Amino acid sequence: MGLTVDNLHVVLGKRAVLGGVTASFVPGRVTAVLGANGAGKSTLLRACAALLPASGGQVMLDGRDAATMPARERAQAIGYLPQDAAVHWNMTVRDLVRLGRLPHGDDGVEAIAAALAATDTAALADRPVRSLSGGERARVLLARVLAGEPRWLLADEPLASLDPLHQLETLALLRAAAGRGTGVVLVLHDLTLAARVADDVLLLKDGAVLAGGPAAAVLTEANLAAAYGVRVAILPHAAGPVIVPQGRA
Amino acid sequence: MRRKALLVGLAVLVVALFAASLMVGKAVVPLSAWWSGDPRWAIIAELRLPRAGLATLLGASLGLSGAVMQGWLRNPLADPGVLGTSSAAALGAVAAIVLGGATQWGIFAAAMACAAGGLALLAGLTWRAETPAAFVLAGTVLASLAAALTMFLISIAPNPYVVAAAIDWLMGALTDRGVEDLTHAAPFMLAGCALLLATGRSLDALTLGPDAARSLGISLPRLQALVIAGAGLCVGAGVAVTGVVGFVGLVVPHMLRPLSGARPGALLVPAALGGAALVLAADIVCRLAPGAGEVRLGVAMALIGAPYFLVLLLRERGRSWG
Numbered sequence: 246m247g248l249t250v251d252n253l254h255v256v257l258g259k260r261a262v263l264g265g266v267t268a269s270f271v272p273g274r275v276t277a278v279l280g281a282n283g284a285g286k287s288t289l290l291r292a293c294a295a296l297l298p299a300s301g302g303q304v305m306l307d308g309r310d311a312a313t314m315p316a317r318e319r320a321q322a323i324g325y326l327p328q329d330a331a332v333h334w335n336m337t338v339r340d341l342v343r344l345g346r347l348p349h350g351d352d353g354v355e356a357i358a359a360a361l362a363a364t365d366t367a368a369l370a371d372r373p374v375r376s377l378s379g380g381e382r383a384r385v386l387l388a389r390v391l392a393g394e395p396r397w398l399l400a401d402e403p404l405a406s407l408d409p410l411h412q413l414e415t416l417a418l419l420r421a422a423a424g425r426g427t428g429v430v431l432v433l434h435d436l437t438l439a440a441r442v443a444d445d446v447l448l449l450k451d452g453a454v455l456a457g458g459p460a461a462a463v464l465t466e467a468n469l470a471a472a473y474g475v476r477v478a479i480l481p482h483a484a485g486p487v488i489v490p491q492g493r494a
Numbered sequence: 495m496r497r498k499a500l501l502v503g504l505a506v507l508v509v510a511l512f513a514a515s516l517m518v519g520k521a522v523v524p525l526s527a528w529w530s531g532d533p534r535w536a537i538i539a540e541l542r543l544p545r546a547g548l549a550t551l552l553g554a555s556l557g558l559s560g561a562v563m564q565g566w567l568r569n570p571l572a573d574p575g576v577l578g579t580s581s582a583a584a585l586g587a588v589a590a591i592v593l594g595g596a597t598q599w600g601i602f603a604a605a606m607a608c609a610a611g612g613l614a615l616l617a618g619l620t621w622r623a624e625t626p627a628a629f630v631l632a633g634t635v636l637a638s639l640a641a642a643l644t645m646f647l648i649s650i651a652p653n654p655y656v657v658a659a660a661i662d663w664l665m666g667a668l669t670d671r672g673v674e675d676l677t678h679a680a681p682f683m684l685a686g687c688a689l690l691l692a693t694g695r696s697l698d699a700l701t702l703g704p705d706a707a708r709s710l711g712i713s714l715p716r717l718q719a720l721v722i723a724g725a726g727l728c729v730g731a732g733v734a735v736t737g738v739v740g741f742v743g744l745v746v747p748h749m750l751r752p753l754s755g756a757r758p759g760a761l762l763v764p765a766a767l768g769g770a771a772l773v774l775a776a777d778i779v780c781r782l783a784p785g786a787g788e789v790r791l792g793v794a795m796a797l798i799g800a801p802y803f804l805v806l807l808l809r810e811r812g813r814s815w816g
Contacts, residue, residue, distance in 0.1 A: 294709050320711030327705045333568040334701050334756040347699055348711045373756070389702070393710075 247271055247307070248293060248323075248397050248428060254301030255285075255292050262288045264452045265302065270445075272396065272428040275419060277439040277460070280449035281473050286432040287328060289449065290399050293430065294325040306397075320348035324395030328402045328432075330386050332374045338385050339370040345392030353392060360392040364418060380411035387418060397428045404438060416442045436477070440464050441485035448472050461486075470494035497760065500753050504767035508550065511774035515546040519781045544676045545668050549777045550770045551676075552668075552736055555683040555728035557769020558762060560743025562690045565697035565758030566721045567626045570751075573744035574729045577629065577722065578636030582612025583733035584664060585640040585647075591660045592647045601663075602678045602734045609730025612636050613722060629722075666737035666792025668777050679731040686727030687766065689720050694759030696720075701758065739792050741799030742769050748806070772798075 249269040255262050263285045270276050270293075278286045291297045293304055295311045304311040311319055324345070332341065342360055346353035361367040364384040369377065377385065383403070390398060403419070404412045412435075420442060423429045433439045439446065439460070446463040448456045450472050456463045464486070469477045476494045480487045516538050517523055523534045523542075559574035567576070574580065586608025590601045619632035644664075651657045696717040699707035704714060732739065746768045747761055754764045776794045783789045 291705065296705055296708055316708075316713060317711040320709060323709065325706065325709035327703060327709075329703055329705075331703045332701060333703070334565075334758060336701065336756040340698075340755065340757045341701070344699055344702065344710065347695060386702075 248430075249305045250289070250293065250302070251305060252302035253289070253292060253299055253304065255288050255297055256300045257288065257297070261300075262452050263292065266449070266452070266454055267302075268447050268454060268457055270397070270428050270430050273423055273426045274444040275423045275429040275431065275442055276445040276447060277443035278430060278432045278447045278449065279436070279439055279472065280455070284449040284472070285452040286449055287401050288452075290325075290401050290430065290432055293397075294323050294399055295319055296325070317348055317350075321393070322395060323397045323399060324390035324393050326386060326390050326398070326400040326403055328405065330383065332382070332386075335373045335375045337370070338366060338372055338374060338377070338388075341374055341385060342366075342370075342388045342392050345389040348393055353394075356394050357392045360388040363391060363421065364388040365414075379406055380408065383407055383411065383415065384418075387415065391422065395427065397430070398422055399430045401432045402434065403431060404433065404435065412438060436464070436469065436488035436490075437486070440488055464488065497754065500750075500764055501767070504764055504771060507771045508767055508774065511771055511778070512546050512550060515549065515774050515778055516542045518778050520786075540672070541670075544673045545671055545777070546774065548671050548676050548679065548735065549668055549773045551680055551683045552732045552739065553742060553769035553771065553773030554766040555687055555732055555769070556739065556742040557746040557772070558687055558690050558766040559725040559728045560745075560769070561747040561758070561761045561765035562693055562697065562721055563725060563743065564747050565700065565761070566693070566717070567630065568700065569626075570748065571744070572630075573740075574725050575637070575740065575743070576633045577613075577616060577725060577729075578633040578640060579609050579612055579616075579726045579729045580733045580738055581637040581640035581644070583609040583730045584738050585644045586611075587663060587734060587737070588644045588647050588660045591663060592651045592656055598674060599678070602675075605734035606682070606730055608640075609726060609733070612640065613726040613730075616722065663737050664792075665790040666739040666795075667780075667788070667790050668736055669780075669788050669791075671735060675735040679735040682727045682731035686724045686729075686731065689724030690728065691762055693717060693720050693724070694762050697758035697762075737792060739773070739795055741795040742772055745799050745802055746772055749802070 247269055250266055253263055253266045266289060278289060280286050288297065292299060295304065299312065306322055342357050346356065361370055364387055366385050366388050369381060374382065403415055407415060416438065419429050443460045445458060446460045447454060448463055448468055455472050456468045466477055466479060474494050475490045476492050478489045478491055480489065519542065521537065523537055527534045556574060563572045563574055563576065564570055583605040586604040587601045590604035594600050616632050616636055620628045648657055648660050651660065696712045699710045699712045708714060747765050750764045750768050751761060754761045776798060777791055780789045780791055780794050
């Protein structure tokens with residue numbers, strides 16, 4: 246059971262972006278997918294949501310092949326928050342969050358109210374999206390995914406373009422979702438935030454898994470040097486380890 | 495609540511304009527003539543009823559096509575013409591006028607055949623295309639090619655009368671359209687509208703971008719097929735009976751978006767009603783022109799459309815520069 250990736254190969258254009266990734270994500274836990282630019286993090290996330298065809302291997306959702314299951318069923322199970330947070334029409338926050346119910350084909354009044362409450366956006370419900378600040382907008386887009394009550398929440402850099410306070414609040418939201426049993430998979434760039442939020446870490450390099458497992462075991466100086474090519478110092482702190490890049494490894 | 499008021503308001507407007515369209519013309523026929531055995535009833539039943547019916551259907555299908563096209567391309571400046579279907583249909587009609595005897599049915603069949611051919615070419619050019627931009631480019635290729643061939647056909651026309659007939663036809667009009675025109679075009683337009691009305695939820699989801707829409711279980715190839723077939727049927731059949739009538743698909747969604755809300759799916763039915771109202775109104779204005787003739791519908795639409803966009807431009811300028 247769960248969301249597992251088995252020897253996954255993905256080719257984009259003529260480039261092999263993922264070359265045999267095997268990983269498994271656990272419900273109720275937050276997994277951070279880390280790696281240098283171009284390591285295949287976003288591609289892995291998109292492939293998990295069946296947005297990209299695998300050229301080899303497969304993604305299994307609760308024991309079934311995610312690529313061949315009915316799109317609607319897959320959409321009910323997996324909520325995907327893309328990195329490009331475009332909202333092309335200036336609709337109201339409520340209409341936007343309601344889109345999360347499309348896979349269920351119902352009004353989902355309670356789920357929408359819960360998503361608005363969880364993201365602290367209920368007061369914004371009747372505002373047009375373009376009148377929101379960047380932080381408010383990110384929370385509303387997250388509410389859209391939560392409104393679908395997915396069992397898996399895949400988010401591609403949900404913290405990009407957020408200020409520190411909103412980063413912490415968003416992380417708290419994602420942690421809370423995991424606390425309710427949702428499997429959360431995040432692509433992150435900030436190593437310190439990853440160390441703080443993630444239960445598990447999947448470290449990618451050149452389209453393959455360099456290391457995977459509990460965060461503390463994976464986020465070592467040696468692994469990070471191998472993945473990013475930087476020397477890092479890992480400093481203990483009450484809120485979680487602080488990872489400071491120091492120079493070329 | 496607000497949406498219900500908008501729909502009822504637009505529906506009442508369409509009914510009122512339809513009734514006005516039956517009454518108004520070079521000869522005004524009062525309501526009382528409709529049931530009192532007045533001989534002027536023939537004007538209404540044989541001339542104005544099919545014309546008003548055609549105006550309603552044409553406006554509804556163009557307004558709906560425009561709303562769907564803008565939602566699909568996520569661009570408020572898109573209109574049904576961007577797929578090149580109207581140019582292709584116009585090519586077919588002009589070919590029938592110049593090369594054939596130009597019977598009513600011949601023009602219709604040639605225009606529909608060329609519209610279908612244009613859609614097939616579009617589908618071929620955009621096979622496996624990922625982005626809407628590919629469709630706009632392919633549509634531009636198709637439109638330019640069709641326009642060039644249309645001009646070529648007019649240039650080789652055997653005599654000036656044929657040239658006049660072709661150009662007259664290209665300007666777009668509802669003048670002297672009869673029951674046959676309505677019965678030829680209506681099935682295609684209604685089928686096209688049915689396909690387009692099925693796109694609402696997918697267009698809503700596409701607001702979040704293609705990846706998010708697919709993650710919500712939306713099939714983009716299905717949406718693409720619905721949009722192209724639906725808009726192709728609507729625009730092809732429209733051009734086949736009335737010539738080229740622009741601006742409706744572009745202006746109507748713009749006018750109604752502030753009232754219906756920005757959600758693309760919520761705009762579809764209002765845009766259909768609004769398009770019907772606009773074309774009915776424009777056709778009435780055409781007939782009221784002084785003198786013996788009528789203003790061309792295509793010309794009237796452009797005269798309404800251009801100032802509307804001027805106002806939009808001035809308002810935008812006031813907002814961003816002022």
